[in-house]
Amino acid sequence: MASKTLVRLRTRLCTHVALALTLIAPGAAFAKWPERPLQLVVGFAPGGPNDIMARVLAEQLSAQLAQPVIVDNRPGANGNIAAGYVANAAPDGYTLLYNSSSLGLSPALYRNLPADPLRDLAPVNGTATLPLVMVVNKDFPASNFEEWVAQVKARPGGFNYGSPGIGNLAHIGMEMILKDRGLEAVHVPYKGSSEARSAVVAGMVQFQLDSVNSALGLIEAGSLKPIVITAQNGSEVLPEVGTLQASGVEGIELSGWQGVMAPARTPPDVIAKLSEEIALAMKSPKIVEALEVQGGYSIASTAQEYGEFLAQQIELFKTTVQDIGLEPN
Known part of the structure; x- marks a missing residue:
């Protein structure tokens, strides 16, 4: 009888331990992030403004994170192919999108997007405006x-x-x-x-x-x-x-802004860490010099502020596209 009771107690204990490990595992899995190389996906061909800044940022982040940050060009559909690829990637902080202002334009221009910028992607931080x-x-x-x-x-x-x-x-x-x-x-x-x-x-x-x-x-x-x-x-x-x-032209502010997005449901602590590292990187002498050469400046702030900026830009572009009579495809 005593032995059966002991077995039941052990079974319950093992069950509780397993449940506890399940609950803490997600946080523990990202405690040492990053533990392997990161992929920074660019939606345009090499050599353009987005690609140039993405490569400078990748180099700086590699030094800060002590992990390679690999630029992966996936051009096409005005950046939407890359956005869809990242949206469908594992939300673990290892696959990121280096986006352009086309991310804000696309909802106004296309009825069926491979990724909804506000639903399928998570803002990390702004980088530059050109x-x-x-x-x-x-x-x-x-x-x-x-x-x-x-x-x-x-x-x-x-x-x-x-x-x-x-x-x-x-x-x-x-x-x-x-x-x-x-x-x-x-x-x-x-x-x-x-x-x-x-x-x-x-x-x-x-x-x-x-x-x-x-x-x-x-x-x-x-x-x-x-x-x-x-x-x-x-x-x-x-x-x-x-x-x-x-x-005398009021209400028109046109810049090719850029930033970094992650798949939706990426852990908040990873987003926060990435956001901090990007803000720090944008102050580095090499990136400041790259911005000066391109005639741009940094817009790095926080993940929340970049998300608010993106939402505002999406609404602005929707209104503008309607005003000039363009029909979404």
Whole structure:
């Protein structure tokens, strides 16, 4: 009888211990995070603004975390292929998305997304914002925003502008500017920024919005002329170029912002650790220098603030897309 009681007691004890281990296991599993390399997924091809910043950040995080951070380019569908891949990854803090502002644009442009930014992904932290610059062909008869407005107003629909494709920030941003000034121009979408930029240089289209860093070499060579910077803070590498706000355009702040997202349900302690490490990394001399070269600046804060910013941007882009008459695909 005593032996049976002892067996029952042992069984109950083992059951309670197993249950306790089950309850504490998730936290314990991440106590030593990271214990292996991290994957930083970029939704665009190598060499672009997102890829450049992702690689600099990956190098800095590798040093801080004492683990390799490997950049994995998965281009396509305006960044949505990469977003879907990360959303379906294990929520363990080892697979992350280095996103662009297309993450905020996509809900306004596509009915069926592989990943809902607010439901399927978790914000970690913002990283950088890179202002855009409007550039024109070197022979275009304007050297500043006011002269550009006058030329386009004089020929409604008579000029063409390029963009890396339908629905990206350069396209939406140009439509916002045209609408604000009561202007008309014909949109010509290309397969990427480089192709659109080359079209402006060749005179096939007359102007476009481009990242400062990408256009800078051609501006310095005299092949392109800068007309206006789209961000209120302007650009340190093009200090002589005015801003939209200084030209009287209100309510339009266009920058290619970037950040890091994780799969939804990633443990909060891992998110918090990642967020802190990213904020620290964005202050490193190498990243500060990389931002200066690209004409951008850091927007690192906290996971909560980045999540709030993302939600605001999604609503802003939805309103803008409706205003300019674009139908979601």
